[in-house]
Amino acid sequence: MSPIFNSIGSNYDFNFSLKALGQIFAPDSDKNLEILKFFLEKEFEGQAFLFYKGRNAIEFALKNLNLPKNSLVATQAFTCYSIEEAIKKTGLKLIYFDLKAKSLNPDFKNIKKIYKKNPQIKAIILQNSLGFANEIEKIYQWSRQNKIILILDLAQSYGIKTANLKNLADIFILSFGRDKILDAITGGACILKKFDNKLDLIQNQVAFRQRLKDLTYPFVCFLIRKTYPIYLGKILHFLVKKTGFETNPIYNPVKKIAPLPSQYVNLIFRQLKNLDQSLKHRQKISKLYYQNLKNISLINQTDIENGVNLRFPIWVEDIEKVLSSLKAAQIYLADRWYRKAIDCGKINCQTDYRQGTCPNAEKLSQHILNLPTHQEIDETKAIKIINVISKLENNK
Numbered sequence: 001m002s003p004i005f006n007s008i009g010s011n012y013d014f015n016f017s018l019k020a021l022g023q024i025f026a027p028d029s030d031k032n033l034e035i036l037k038f039f040l041e042k043e044f045e046g047q048a049f050l051f052y053k054g055r056n057a058i059e060f061a062l063k064n065l066n067l068p069k070n071s072l073v074a075t076q077a078f079t080c081y082s083i084e085e086a087i088k089k090t091g092l093k094l095i096y097f098d099l100k101a102k103s104l105n106p107d108f109k110n111i112k113k114i115y116k117k118n119p120q121i122k123a124i125i126l127q128n129s130l131g132f133a134n135e136i137e138k139i140y141q142w143s144r145q146n147k148i149i150l151i152l153d154l155a156q157s158y159g160i161k162t163a164n165l166k167n168l169a170d171i172f173i174l175s176f177g178r179d180k181i182l183d184a185i186t187g188g189a190c191i192l193k194k195f196d197n198k199l200d201l202i203q204n205q206v207a208f209r210q211r212l213k214d215l216t217y218p219f220v221c222f223l224i225r226k227t228y229p230i231y232l233g234k235i236l237h238f239l240v241k242k243t244g245f246e247t248n249p250i251y252n253p254v255k256k257i258a259p260l261p262s263q264y265v266n267l268i269f270r271q272l273k274n275l276d277q278s279l280k281h282r283q284k285i286s287k288l289y290y291q292n293l294k295n296i297s298l299i300n301q302t303d304i305e306n307g308v309n310l311r312f313p314i315w316v317e318d319i320e321k322v323l324s325s326l327k328a329a330q331i332y333l334a335d336r337w338y339r340k341a342i343d344c345g346k347i348n349c350q351t352d353y354r355q356g357t358c359p360n361a362e363k364l365s366q367h368i369l370n371l372p373t374h375q376e377i378d379e380t381k382a383i384k385i386i387n388v389i390s391k392l393e394n395n396k
């Protein structure tokens with residue numbers, strides 16, 4: 001059986017890789033960008049703007065609000081640094097709120113408590129981590145009462161089944177970045193529900209060199225995955241990391257907001273076309289994990305039904321022991337979301353998060369393991385993962 005990964009381009013098949021290669025020399029197409037904009041505007045009933053990255057979309061959204069200088073932006077701990085990066089670029093300060101204990105969901109009580117102490121909070125960025133919906137409606141109603149802008153970040157949860165979703169936020173953020181639900185290598189969008197854009201959108205363009213790197217990435221990943229069992233993949237993976245060809249997804253190659261190059265649009269539409277099928281697959285694999293690992297699951301059946309199941313989260317006591325047993329069975333899941341309350345990946349970043357302020361998020365990051373649900377995981381592979389974990393659990 002071929003090795004199992006959480007990432008390394010697991011959302012791309014051979015045809016996708018070819019399609020991406022075919023985009024390298026594709027001419028710019030404003031029409032393609034317009035078609036995508038139109039699609040998103042219809043979907044969310046707002047004004048859509050397309051960017052090279054999801055974090056560009058967050059930065060754009062916040063700058064556009066033109067908030068007073070001393071405003072605070074709140075978001076949940078247990079996240080990656082890219083959100084903080086976007087907030088800081090606007091010059092605004094951020095504050096983190098905690099999650100419920102042993103849960104991926106923000107603690108609404110903690111949000112209210114933090115707001116009471118920090119009435120300068122003018123915007124909240126809410127995420128549905130790993131593709132599971134949280135109490136969006138409750139938080140949105142409360143935000144409106146307190147005149148706080150709610151930004152719903154659907155980077156990990158495009159497609160969640162929440163009734164009336166398009167009316168439950170003031171701004172929506174999407175990411176089409178690596179390992180997201182709509183993985184088109186890179187890309188982001190911001191949909192403004194009720195604000196007009198006040199920013200000049202002529203900004204820096206993505207260099208051809210960067211596009212070349214992006215668009216060859218799926219093919220290289222495909223080669224790595226396919227040749228891993230004969231060691232060639234291991235060497236190739238080592239080389240692409242060593243040469244900087246494969247960067248950490250948290251690393252940002254564009255320092256200023258950049259618009260989406262049109263060459264990524266066809267890839268986004270391809271993932272949109274496959275979305276239903278891919279969500280059904282993810283749900284089926286999630287259900288299998290749940291049936292067999294219920295005792296250590298961090299989600300329940302309703303979460304699986306309503307969520308998009310980007311990864312299946314479990315709570316394990318000794319994470320390193322589980323990871324090494326999995327590795328011995330050629331199951332590589334060390335790419336955990338997240339390894340810290342604010343995860344910088346392997347880049348050197350300075351988070352403003354103060355240790356101890358969100359204890360539940362910190363604890364979660366020490367115990368969470370997310371199991372893959374992507375297209376490469378069939379039932380046999382899922383059972384292989386389940387067997388390794390169950391054996392360790394039973395021997396405790």
Ligand SMILES: Cc1ncc(COP(=O)(O)O)c(C=O)c1O
Pocket residue numbers: 052053054055056080082083127153155156175176177186187188249250
């Ligand atoms: C919830 C969430 N929002 C935003 C982002 C940023 O997306 P991008 O990598 O496209 O900038 C990420 C991923 O890094 C994310 O997980």
